[in-house]
Amino acid sequence: MQGGVSASAVFELRNVAYTVPVREGQRDILRGVDFALGAGEILAIVGPSGTGKTSLIRIIAGLVAQSSGEVLFRGRPVAGPPEGVAVVFQDYANALLQWRTVAANIALGIERRLDRAACARQVERCLALVGLERHAGDYPWQLSGGMQQRVQIARALALEPAVLLMDEPFASLDAMTKASLQDEMLRLRGETGASFVFITHDIEEAIYLGDRVAVLRGRPGTIAETHGVGLGAVRDQVASRAAPEFLELRQRLHGAIGAHA
Template identity: 50%
Template sequence: MTEVGAPETDLPQARPADAVPRLEVRDVSVSFTVKGKRRTILEGVSCEIARDEIVGIVGRSGTGKTTLLNLLGGILRPSGGGILLDGEPFDKPVDKVITVFQDYNQALLPWRTVRRNVSLGIERRLTRAEVTDRVDRALEMTHLTDNANDLPWQLSGGMQQRVQIARALVMEPEVLLLDEPFGALDAMTRATLQDDLLRLQRETGFTVVFITHDVDEAVYLADRVLVLGGSPANVVREVVSGLPSERDQLDTRESPLFTTARRTLADELWGEGR
């Protein structure tokens, strides 16, 4: 794998040798049988994701990006190899790892208000006071306090996606997984939510892993971008932009670090003859 972008001194500092990664993928493969034929989607995938890190996953359609994300979320079990969370194997969903899906329209319960959608995952496990406190904080962090009593159909697409993120935040996750979270939104709303995600990650310190088909989004959000390629797929490249943690939709996207990383990803995904 290759790191590109800033000079070595400007890249994120190396993880101490004795530090345990938040997530570790060890020689993972995924296969299934269709009409009597065995098909392998991922083979020999290995990578580490550190605490407080934002990692993007890109690749052509059908390379297994969502499959890998489902493995990280414990939704899918690998056919070979394993996934570790804080150094311990896991193969089923846990509260530490929460997934936010692209289809916010289907994910929200239309008969529940914003507040009650956000409280869904904790209302049977915590006291009423604890639920109220967590929901209030999540609504404030996602700028939804004034919409707490609205129903989903009364909200824009961007606000509905904020409700999904707030519902994840009340679980107090250590890892947030996002599957094309802003792909269905208009450009201005997408940019706003990208900045919201960066702000929330700084405020909470959770690890973020996200899938996107948007090369610009991958570079803007991620500390590192992993490229899946091949059939069966593996991690064929790693791109580190070296961008500072404080980012701006205009200045960051015009910086040499951004344009270099973007070009590297584009060449990897589309090839010189695109």
């Protein structure tokens, strides 16, 4: 459905396929994936497990190469992690450097290119963005899951990315924490103007956060359909989730995923 190439596309995937070698031959993980991410947009990709969500994000992030097709970032083919793209992983406990303080974790991506003072300023700014000013000196393992995930988001923001790739970032958090981090993410989008690819298996989360929702389906996984979300820029955990547009889209996505899962 989203076939046309938008002029302001940050990322563009064309007919991307991904296969991995297994003991007998190879297994297809993704096939014929097409989509474009517009500037400042949140594209939520929703799909059940086993449809290659994590492979997709690793391909976009330049961490693995696609087997065929094209991945373009600002019009250029992606070969290796592109500059201006940051990744937030689901498994925060393993994605954070447990032996570094919160501040040192946030500095990880910038400490080599900024001088000490500039780095400290940037860390402080990002700590404030996620509300962890009082935990700069703590170690990740001393924090709750939600706070650790905030550290990971702050670490990504410290890179001042144009695009944030988020791989089920809130999937292992409890419902309350999840809701507050969702709202925090929407606020950060407003403050930074970054674009997001947000991968999730939670349909409601995809609708609540996304400007558009793409459905990843099947084995090998492919983008089956893409829907615009007619909720407007300002979202509210109660009102937005009760809006007729929300409910209608939810029903359609349930159908789209459920019928083929």
